[in-house]
Amino acid sequence: MTDRLLHLNAFENFSPGNISxxxxxxxxxxxxxxxxxxYWTSLARDLEHAxxxxxxxxxxxxxxxxxxGGPDDALRTASQVPIDDPVAVVxxxxxxxxxxxxxxxxxxxxxxxxxxxxxxTSLDHLSEGRVGWNIVTSFLDSAARNLGAGEQLVHDQRYDxxxxxxxxxxxxxxxxxxxxxxxxxxxAGVYVxxxxxxxxxxxxxxxxxxDAFIAEPSPQRTPVLFQAGSSSRGQRFAAEHAEGxxxxxxxxxxxxxxxxxxxxxxxxxGRARDSIKAFAVATIVTGETDEIAEAKYRDLLDYIDYxxxxxxxxxxxxxxxxxYDPDVPLADIESNGAQFSARFFASAxxxxxxxxxxxxHYMGVGGMGPTIVGSGATVADExxxxxxxxxxxGFNLAYAVRPGTYEDIVRHVxxxxxxxxxxxxxxxxxxxxxxxxxxRENLFGAGATRLAAxxxxxxxxx
Amino acid sequence: MTDRLLHLNAFENFSPGNISxxxxxxxxxxxxxxxxxxYWTSLARDLEHAxxxxxxxxxxxxxxxxxxGGPDDALRTASQVPIDDPVAVVxxxxxxxxxxxxxxxxxxxxxxxxxxxxxxTSLDHLSEGRVGWNIVTSFLDSAARNLGAGEQLVHDQRYDxxxxxxxxxxxxxxxxxxxxxxxxxxxAGVYVxxxxxxxxxxxxxxxxxxDAFIAEPSPQRTPVLFQAGSSSRGQRFAAEHAEGxxxxxxxxxxxxxxxxxxxxxxxxxGRARDSIKAFAVATIVTGETDEIAEAKYRDLLDYIDYxxxxxxxxxxxxxxxxxYDPDVPLADIESNGAQFSARFFASAxxxxxxxxxxxxHYMGVGGMGPTIVGSGATVADExxxxxxxxxxxGFNLAYAVRPGTYEDIVRHVxxxxxxxxxxxxxxxxxxxxxxxxxxRENLFGAGATRLAAxxxxxxxxx
Numbered sequence: 001m002t003d004r005l006l007h008l009n010a011f012e013n014f015s016p017g018n019i020s021x022x023x024x025x026x027x028x029x030x031x032x033x034x035x036x037x038x039y040w041t042s043l044a045r046d047l048e049h050a051x052x053x054x055x056x057x058x059x060x061x062x063x064x065x066x067x068x069g070g071p072d073d074a075l076r077t078a079s080q081v082p083i084d085d086p087v088a089v090v091x092x093x094x095x096x097x098x099x100x101x102x103x104x105x106x107x108x109x110x111x112x113x114x115x116x117x118x119x120x121t122s123l124d125h126l127s128e129g130r131v132g133w134n135i136v137t138s139f140l141d142s143a144a145r146n147l148g149a150g151e152q153l154v155h156d157q158r159y160d161x162x163x164x165x166x167x168x169x170x171x172x173x174x175x176x177x178x179x180x181x182x183x184x185x186x187x188a189g190v191y192v193x194x195x196x197x198x199x200x201x202x203x204x205x206x207x208x209x210x211d212a213f214i215a216e217p218s219p220q221r222t223p224v225l226f227q228a229g230s231s232s233r234g235q236r237f238a239a240e241h242a243e244g245x246x247x248x249x250x251x252x253x254x255x256x257x258x259x260x261x262x263x264x265x266x267x268x269x270g271r272a273r274d275s276i277k278a279f280a281v282a283t284i285v286t287g288e289t290d291e292i293a294e295a296k297y298r299d300l301l302d303y304i305d306y307x308x309x310x311x312x313x314x315x316x317x318x319x320x321x322x323x324y325d326p327d328v329p330l331a332d333i334e335s336n337g338a339q340f341s342a343r344f345f346a347s348a349x350x351x352x353x354x355x356x357x358x359x360x361h362y363m364g365v366g367g368m369g370p371t372i373v374g375s376g377a378t379v380a381d382e383x384x385x386x387x388x389x390x391x392x393x394g395f396n397l398a399y400a401v402r403p404g405t406y407e408d409i410v411r412h413v414x415x416x417x418x419x420x421x422x423x424x425x426x427x428x429x430x431x432x433x434x435x436x437x438x439x440r441e442n443l444f445g446a447g448a449t450r451l452a453a454x455x456x457x458x459x460x461x462x
Numbered sequence: 463m464t465d466r467l468l469h470l471n472a473f474e475n476f477s478p479g480n481i482s483x484x485x486x487x488x489x490x491x492x493x494x495x496x497x498x499x500x501y502w503t504s505l506a507r508d509l510e511h512a513x514x515x516x517x518x519x520x521x522x523x524x525x526x527x528x529x530x531g532g533p534d535d536a537l538r539t540a541s542q543v544p545i546d547d548p549v550a551v552v553x554x555x556x557x558x559x560x561x562x563x564x565x566x567x568x569x570x571x572x573x574x575x576x577x578x579x580x581x582x583t584s585l586d587h588l589s590e591g592r593v594g595w596n597i598v599t600s601f602l603d604s605a606a607r608n609l610g611a612g613e614q615l616v617h618d619q620r621y622d623x624x625x626x627x628x629x630x631x632x633x634x635x636x637x638x639x640x641x642x643x644x645x646x647x648x649x650a651g652v653y654v655x656x657x658x659x660x661x662x663x664x665x666x667x668x669x670x671x672x673d674a675f676i677a678e679p680s681p682q683r684t685p686v687l688f689q690a691g692s693s694s695r696g697q698r699f700a701a702e703h704a705e706g707x708x709x710x711x712x713x714x715x716x717x718x719x720x721x722x723x724x725x726x727x728x729x730x731x732g733r734a735r736d737s738i739k740a741f742a743v744a745t746i747v748t749g750e751t752d753e754i755a756e757a758k759y760r761d762l763l764d765y766i767d768y769x770x771x772x773x774x775x776x777x778x779x780x781x782x783x784x785x786y787d788p789d790v791p792l793a794d795i796e797s798n799g800a801q802f803s804a805r806f807f808a809s810a811x812x813x814x815x816x817x818x819x820x821x822x823h824y825m826g827v828g829g830m831g832p833t834i835v836g837s838g839a840t841v842a843d844e845x846x847x848x849x850x851x852x853x854x855x856g857f858n859l860a861y862a863v864r865p866g867t868y869e870d871i872v873r874h875v876x877x878x879x880x881x882x883x884x885x886x887x888x889x890x891x892x893x894x895x896x897x898x899x900x901x902r903e904n905l906f907g908a909g910a911t912r913l914a915a916x917x918x919x920x921x922x923x924x
Contacts, residue, residue, distance in 0.1 A: 014584065016646075016653060025648040032646045032653075035587035035678075037557050061577070063676060071656070071674070078653035082644070082678035085577075088584035091554035095499050114608050115523070115547075115572060122476065122550035125497035146576050146671045182544070184478075184494045186487040189767060191478060191494075191540035194533070209608045212533070214525060216497075216544035305651060 006387060006422045007394030007443055008414075009103065010047055010406060011281060013058040014086045017078035019367030020283065020400050021312060021360070022305025024078050029401040035084065037092050043403060044093035044100055050410040051423050053442040054101030054132065055093070056226070056246075056279075056396050057086035061107060062142030066314035067307070068322040071142075077308030087119060094127035101439030103132030103226050103244070109158060110138065110147045113168040114209055120223050121173065121215040129219030129438030129449055134226040135241065137162050140315075159233050164204045166241050170457040171200045173221045176213040192216070198462050222451045224439045226279075230258060238276065239265035240456050244443065246396060248281045248369045250348030252389035255280055259391050271454045277393040277443050280386060283366030283400055285373045286412045296408075297365070297373045300400050304364025306357070312367065313359060317341055326357040344368070365400050376412035380420060383413075393443075468849060468884045469856030469905055470876075471565065472509055472868060473743055475520040476548045479540035481829030482745065482862050483774060483822070484767025486540050491863040497546065499554050505865060506555035506562055512872040513885050515904040516563030516594065517555070518688070518708075518741075518858050519548035523569060524604030528776035529769070530784040533604075539770030549581060556589035563901030565594030565688050565706070571620060572600065572609045575630040576671055582685050583635065583677040591681030591900030591911055596688040597703065599624050602777075621695050626666045628703050632919040633662045635683045638675040654678070660924050684913045686901045688741075692720060700738070701727030702918050706905065708858060710743045710831045712810030714851035717742055721853050733916045739855040739905050742848060745828030745862055747835045748874045758870075759827070759835045762862050766826030768819070774829065775821060779803055788819040806830070827862050838874035842882060845875075855905075 016024050016031040024031040033039040047055065063071035063081050074081050086104040093102060102123070106116060124131045137158040138144070153161065181196035202209040227242035229235065235258075238245055245262050249255040259278045266276050285300065287293040310321045318337035331342040331354070345354040345362065352358060365371050372382045386392055399405040417423045424442075438449045451457065478486050478493040486493040495501040509517065525533035525543050536543050548566040555564060564585070568578060586593045599620035600606070615623065643658035664671040689704035691697065697720075700707055707724050711717040721740045728738050747762065749755040772783045780799035793804040793816070807816040807824065814820060827833050834844045848854055861867040879885045886904075900911045913919065 022651070024646075024653060025651055027648070035584075035680075037553065037588045040588075041557060061676070063673065071659075073656075075654040075656040075659055076652050081676055082654065083580075084584035084587060084677050085581045087549065088581060088588060089553055091499065091551055092557040092588065095503060095554040095557055110574065110577060112572065112609050118545075119547045119550060122497075122546035125546060126499045126502075126550060126554065142673060146673050147574050148670055184486075186489070189484070189487060190538050191486060192537040192544065194535075194537040197533075197537055208610055211525065211604060211608050214523070214543055215546050218497075 003421060004387070004393065005424060006383060006417060007053045007277065007279070008051070008423070009054040009056040009279065009394065009396045010043070010052060011056050011058065011396035011398040013080065013083065014089060015078070015080050015083040017080055017308070018058060019312065019369070019398050021079060021308030021364045022077055023300060023303050023365065023400050025305070026300065026303045026401045028404050031078070031402045040089050040093050041096045043406065044097050046410060047406065048097045048100040049426070050414045051418065051426050052100065053394070054103055054439060056103045056134065057105055059083065059086050059105040060140060060143070061110065061138060062140040062146060064311050064315055065142050066318070066320060067311045069320055073307045074311045077305045077311060079308050079311040087123070090123050090131065091126045094130060099437040099442065101130045101132055101224065101442055102127065103134050103224065105134040105136055107136050107138040108162040108165040110143070113165045113207060114172065117169045117172040117213065118215045121218045124218030124220050124223060128436060129440070131220065132224035132226055132244070132439050134228065134246065135162065135166070136228070155231070156233050159237050161206045162237065163240070164206045166457070167204070167460060168200070168202055168207050168209055170222065170460050171202060171462060172213040173217070174451065174457070175460070175462050176200060177217050179217070182216050200462060220438055220440055220449055224443065235262055235265060238262050239269055242276055243440070245276050245278045246281070247278060250344065250370060252386040254347045255390035255392070263391070269456050271456070272452070275452055275454060278391065279394045279396045280390065280392050281367070281369035281398055282383070282386070282395045283369060283371045283398045284379055284405065284409050284413060285365070285371060285400060286376060286379050286408045288375065288412070290374045290378050293374045293378070297371070300365050301361065304360060306360045309360035309363045310356065313341070313363060321356060324356060326360070327355045330354045330356065330359060366398060369398065376416035379413045380416040380422070383417070384420070384422070465883060466849070466855070467886060468845065468879060469515045469739065469741070470513070470885070471516040471518040471741065471856065471858045472505070472514060473518050473520065473858035473860040475542065475545065476551060477540070477542050477545040479542055479770070480520060481774065481831070481860050483541060483770030483826045484539055485762060485765050485827070485862050487767070488762065488765045488863045490866050493540070493864045502551050502555050503558045505868065506559050508872060509868065510559045510562040511888070512876045513880065513888050514562060515856070516565055516901060518565045518596065519567055521545065521548050521567040522602060522605070523572060523600060524602040524608060526773050526777055527604050528780070528782060529773045531782055535769045536773045539767045539773060541770050541773040549585070552585050552593065553588045556585070556592060561899040561904065563592045563594055563686065563904055564589065565596050565686065567596040567598055569598050569600040570624040570627040571615070572605070575627045575669060576634065579631045579634040579675065580677045583680045586680030586682050586685060590898060591902070593682065594686035594688055594706070594901050596690065596708065597624065597628070598690070617693070618695050621699050623668045624699065625702070626668045628919070629666070629922055630662070630664055630669050630671055632684065632922050633664060633924060634675040635679070636913065636919070637922070637924050638662060639679050641679070644678050662924060682900055682902055682911055686905065697724055697727060700724050701731055704738055705902070705914070707738050707740045708743070709740060712806065712832060714848040716809045717852035717854070725853070731918050733918070734914070737914055737916060740853065741856045741858045742852065742854050743829070743831035743860060744845070744848070744857045745831060745833045745860045746841055746867065746871050746875060747827070747833060747862060748838060748841050748870045750837065750874070752836045752840050755836045755840070759833070762827050763823065766822060768822045771822035771825045772818065775803070775825060783818060786818060788822070789817045792816045792818065792821060828860060831860065838878035841875045842878040842884070845879070846882070846884070
């Protein structure tokens, strides 16, 4: 990579708690302001000013209720609950920014592609081309239960339906309206030329959409497509659809084959190797010096909520971890999920005995991803090493405390990365530019507002 | 009514065309800016400054395609197409205002109440209590076709399902989380007290929602509930649910029994007679003098698009009006819809021969509602007369041209109504107040942020 730019997204959610557990209790934390416009407009302004590429909004549609057989610990520890709809906050952030992108997580399992496509087109209109979509198929039984889907589809079937969902949205976004369909010709009395608007005639297994799209094309048409699946079915899905791949791992060496696999699969489908931008989740704790950063980290550790970490961990592990002593080694728990997770954490440090307490200690600040602690230079070194080893294009930076984590990154890490030529020039710097930019241009360069010509979706037709 | 305040909403939609037809072609019209943030933030600021209570956003989920057997004329004349999602634009408008309400139209037919309730709660959080919901059940076959619902439910069944939809949303908004459920107690480590969050255990005909809501209560909890149904089933629905009734008619004498019927039905359910605020649609063409206003109106008439008016009229009439000569009297067309519409227009003027051309002339500026033409004083007289005769609480004011219609109302009509004590004091006037206000307080008075105690929904329990 050597001189490749690094792209930075804030990894946020519309909730008082995301992947770190219990840190809302830190004296400096202001996560309870999550439901105010001021929190989001101020964050968006600051991140854009610093040169971030986007805000990545996670979402879930049910409570995490595998721990102690119910949602009580999730509620008490604010583990991704309460949670609001990320769609609702985008236009306010767009109103105070010009270049920042907004990737929002929406499941293909509970919305109809026709309505969803219109919502995204609307946001892309209002933001002048700055919307992205993190495609998820949903894994929570609690969501399926309350959304009337009864039993969930099995994993691979969810992906099959998602494939068709993406087929429908592509037809709506890219194929239904020609570029010159909207004429707004007051003299001729033609707002839209009907000959340039085409019915979908889509008659699939999951969806029937006979007619044309009801919204006109937006600047990007298709939002920037992100995906995070790591199963082999998920990887195939990414190769078919994703422009951004969101990965998590304890070390860059673990991510390297995953990223290489995604790029190989994309190339096998005729796409350029760099047509997928790879983002790793990371949490940064930084300050003026390594010592100050280390002290901040030690202070944060005091606020980790063990139960909160277990709430987040219990879902993937698939057993109720409240019935185990915190000092039991993960490897001693007999479930496929526990064994899988034991291998996951062994990759971080094979010599450590990964008890549940140690897992909570690790996950409490930064979840399953790395927590990078140090001065701006130390963190920049580490980000560059991760990018080099794993062939990454950027990072989804989670917060430990709000908004302090982002303030620290902007103060200490961003200037260092910019000095090293790893970030785009600041919007208001000499040589920088105040020009508007679409989200896809942020990631793929000026002019790259539309879906790339080698994207597999272009094989579709009406 | 005598000294009752009048409430004003702008009747808008997220499209270049609403109920007037062809007027986007007027030289002053800027409807093609509908997809920009600037249009909406500027409109919201101006309306709030003038003392409007809200913006009422209409919506449809399919194209109007009864005329000439397809959507071509709707597209050409921008008859409610292209159309974006009103949910997307609310937070941006909320960010630049403090008191203006936002009523958005959402159908109960194509969304799940669990997800929809969260979206509204999110907007109510961000706007600090300024969201309303115009409840519709959808009537368009084109929407049902593309949203996978196949054949539509018959009319009364749609209302039955809507009743249950409202039951679920009430439980989510009002009953699932106690007022003191969210503690944010950093010392005790309790963000939410799980004992104060209650599962719905809703097991109905259309929806199963066993668990608790995932979002915390917003300032209003329930958005202000609007409804526009005029059938007897629709009227019963309004009495059960609505806080705002949206009616349209050619003369106030026609509306009087409809409004009285709604109030009677509400009283029969134990509600106060004024627990439903009645809004009539109206389009105002105004200027410094009656003569200037009349000249403006005559100028507007030149831009009416006959086909566009017929696109909008063809749906309710239920026959393809393109096969009829424009000079055929409506009463001569043999369909129930045509006969119903003939009576509707006869109520405006029984002596006029209501040919299709005359209908287009009437509907082209202001749709099925009245177009009130004159100086500020003349218009204020007429609005007062309508309110007096029909027992109205306010008006949903449609535009003829954008944003000129609203600019004219603000300049000529608002000061006159304010002089007469019909509007709340301007936010920045002496005696006025800059204090924030929720949407429900705008309509029902300071302190009335929550659903009234006599609302039938309070009979529901978990």
